[in-house]
Amino acid sequence: MANIHTPIPALKLNDGTSIPMLSYGTGTARSKRGKAEEEVDREIVDGCKLAMKLNYTHFDCAESYRNEVDLGVAIKESKIDPKNLYITTKVMHSVGDIDSAIKTSLKKLQLPKVDLYLIHAPYFANEGKDEQKLQEAWKAMEKVQADGLATSIGVSNFLPAHLEAIMKTAKVTPACNQVEFHPYLPRKDLVAANKKYGIATAAYGPLSAVTKAAPGPVDDELASLARKYAVSPAEICLRWAIDQDVIAITTSDKEQRLSDYLRVTKFKLTPEEIRRLSEEGDKKHFRGFWGAKFASDERL
Numbered sequence: 044m045a046n047i048h049t050p051i052p053a054l055k056l057n058d059g060t061s062i063p064m065l066s067y068g069t070g071t072a073r074s075k076r077g078k079a080e081e082e083v084d085r086e087i088v089d090g091c092k093l094a095m096k097l098n099y100t101h102f103d104c105a106e107s108y109r110n111e112v113d114l115g116v117a118i119k120e121s122k123i124d125p126k127n128l129y130i131t132t133k134v135m136h137s138v139g140d141i142d143s144a145i146k147t148s149l150k151k152l153q154l155p156k157v158d159l160y161l162i163h164a165p166y167f168a169n170e171g172k173d174e175q176k177l178q179e180a181w182k183a184m185e186k187v188q189a190d191g192l193a194t195s196i197g198v199s200n201f202l203p204a205h206l207e208a209i210m211k212t213a214k215v216t217p218a219c220n221q222v223e224f225h226p227y228l229p230r231k232d233l234v235a236a237n238k239k240y241g242i243a244t245a246a247y248g249p250l251s252a253v254t255k256a257a258p259g260p261v262d263d264e265l266a267s268l269a270r271k272y273a274v275s276p277a278e279i280c281l282r283w284a285i286d287q288d289v290i291a292i293t294t295s296d297k298e299q300r301l302s303d304y305l306r307v308t309k310f311k312l313t314p315e316e317i318r319r320l321s322e323e324g325d326k327k328h329f330r331g332f333w334g335a336k337f338a339s340d341e342r343l
């Protein structure tokens with residue numbers, strides 16, 4: 044049984060702050076269906092509170108998930124000082140008015156500031172091709188940070204070309220780029236581009252190899268490592284990300300799974316184990332989110 048009090052590892056971002064490397068995602072397992080956005084969804088509140096009870100500190104939210112209100116209620120009801128949590132949220136449909144968007148998000152979250160604010164995706168800018176639109180949005184993100192409404196600012200689903208576009212005019216380098224990342228989508232060029240700028244990579248869909256993309260060539264290696272470390276293949280996937288300095292954003296509506304994921308604080312993969320998993324992963328390609336419509340090459 045995991046010792047839930049073992050601290051979750053943290054990664055230092057390029058702005059000097061630290062981000063917990065295991066995050067509870069609010070966007071998938073319990074999503075807000077059939078309810079008005081302002082109506083509190085007890086299932087989502089209780090899911091977040093369960094994660095808080097288990098000692099998760101990092102919560103990944105978004106304007107588009109329509110559940111910032113629910114995370115806000117969970118924080119209040121948990122009675123945890125928000126200073127002891129790490130809250131990420133993202134802007135999507137209000138990207139044309141980021142100044143108002145962050146204020147609206149903070150109101151819903153009942154917080155004076157978030158730890159990390161992300162542009163959810165570059166596609167608003169003529170499917171990512173309009174450099175000026177990307178640059179204007181990034182400038183507005185810099186203002187959010189300067190105004191003290193987000194400690195760190197970053198992006199999500201940005202490809203190297205999108206990063207290059209904003210870096211031409213950026214005063215602040217994004218702290219983080221949140222993208223789909225797992226053994227069947229290792230984003231090698233993108234991770235290299237992130238590294239070039241000192242941008243941390245965060246992984247969503249980190250369990251895809253044991254969920255949506257299973258079965259596949261990594262299965263035997265995952266099973267063997269799971270036996271060796273007395274964990275489940277899912278935790279090997281999480282550790283495969285974390286051991287490459289990638290923040291893992293996962294989720295579950297099951298207490299046992301959420302508790303089990305915390306076993307990642309108890310072991311590390313060796314460089315050879317990471318290499319073998321990556322080698323097997325290279326034998327298959329899988330992309331679960333934002334597919335070919337948005338990338339000239341799905342594997343990018």
Ligand SMILES: NC(=O)c1ccc[n+]([C@@H]2O[C@H](COP(=O)([O-])OP(=O)(O)OC[C@H]3O[C@@H](n4cnc5c(N)ncnc54)[C@H](O)[C@@H]3O)[C@@H](O)[C@H]2O)c1
Pocket residue numbers: 067068069070071072103104163199200221222246247248249250251253254277292293294295296297300332
């Ligand atoms: N920025 C973006 O565009 C973007 C896109 C997708 C997700 N996200 C964020 O990342 C979070 C996590 O994303 P995800 O849900 O794809 O991550 P994930 O790959 O970690 O999958 C988690 C899901 O897998 C299920 N699961 C876990 N173990 C399993 C098993 N053994 N068998 C079958 N199912 C199992 C869980 O119940 C959960 O529903 C989201 O909630 C959201 O916050 C962001």
Ligand SMILES: OCCc1c[nH]c2ccccc12
Pocket residue numbers: 070071074105107108332
């Ligand atoms: O974060 C992108 C994936 C996703 C999960 N839930 C959503 C709701 C609205 C838009 C995108 C998403």
